[in-house]
Amino acid sequence: MTHTVHLTEDQLQGAADASLDAEQMRVAYGHLATCESCAADVARLRTVMTRAREANPGAPSLDGLWPAIRSRIEESKVVRPDAFAGPAAGARSRPPWLAIGSVALAATLFVAALAQMQGWRPRSSDGSQPSADVAFASAADSTRVYEDESRRLLNDLEMQRAMMGPSASASLNGDLAIIDRSIAEQKEALVRDPHNVALQRLLAASYREKVELLRRANNAG
């Protein structure tokens, strides 16, 4: 159907991130059900938002990084971060090690922030992978993020199912059944072997596939 009036940017954004209140949501979805242009815009916004989240779903916040950074600085014995907490008065002429320490701290923070932004983690000097615990926690975090996202997309999809053609609907149902079976098998295996990192990563990958499928299905209406 061709519309002359479309949703505003705020409404599009709100529909994409589900931040509208119930009444606004009802109005927005009523419009989206008949306006292909706005529905496509919302789908695109969701893709952008999800991609941004996917860029590093399991990354700790910068706050979470601080204790590790602090401990590394203390271990290096270049300068204790406590020195920065002391009174500034009387420190008119700063000793040179303080300047070196400041630069080291700034550089460490910069590298940590850069690593977080790019989802990059340097290899340890012997080339080994991060510890199994960290890898497992990261995979488990990814699983949770994808699981939550798939639940949200399933809810959204309920409103669009009626508009979906029989071919798309059959394809969706078949593929969802395949993915759900694989998720069930992986979860069952995780109960038997709860610390298996590879298994946790496979589960995250299965949920990711489910999210991708539901996003595709949202476009099929």
Add this chain to the structure above:
Amino acid sequence: MLAERRVVALIAISALISLAARHVNAQGAAANEPLLRARALRAGSPVKMFVPSGSVRLIGWDRDSIDVRGQIPASAQLLFGGSDSAGYKLVVEQRDESATKASRLVIHMPRKSQISIKTADALVEVTDVGGWFYTVSGRIRIDGAMASLDVEAMSGDIDLDATTPWARAKTGKGHLVVRGSPQDVDASTIGGTLDIAAASIMHGRFTSVTGDIHYASTIAPHALFEFSTHSGTVDLLLPHDVSARLELSTVDGEIDNGFTQLRPAAAGVHNLQLSLGSGAADVTVRTFKGTVRLRAR
């Protein structure tokens, strides 16, 4: 040996089919279909399309215009609107409630146009334009060069034979082929077979749920590959002189190592670490119960 031949044969057959189809379509494009619309269009402008059924041939060219040729069934109409700078929207719409009939369109547009096309079951063939391509059960074939590709199908086949820095392709039970010279590839199927034969990939993520994954090519130095499947077979057919570190693991499947002349760095019933050559690239394979096959050619 039989598996190797099957992989090579599969890729060769899909390449032949693709070439034949391209030849036929190129002839069609040159056959001067009736002109439906022609407008000026600035390079880089978006072009949105909805063509439910039939075939669409999209070709990037070096002119600053869009040229739409072909045939629309009598029961449908072509809606076309927009502007030179804002781009255009093209929709094939049924006039009545009857079943959608097939259209046949050949569309030329500036190479840097940003396509956004959606079909139900149409065949879409693309040369030298990038963007977003979506179908429910149709087929999508893409070749040439473009800035990026985002291709999605619910159940249709996808054939990428393009030169692009970034490609993402997803289908359900369709057959997905990745060839050409892409650099960063994220490709996945659910039940469909995923065939990869591109030596240019620097970062590849290949996933399926139950579909088999076949990789038959060399691996670029410093490339980073991740293969993951629940129950499909992951078949890696690599040159005997490939340089890569491989980390293969399966929860409940089998690992079949064809590089038997090398001593693995670590090996168990369900995992294998192997360094081939100087180990310049990193390859990780994970399956739940699918077989991992490593073959030398």
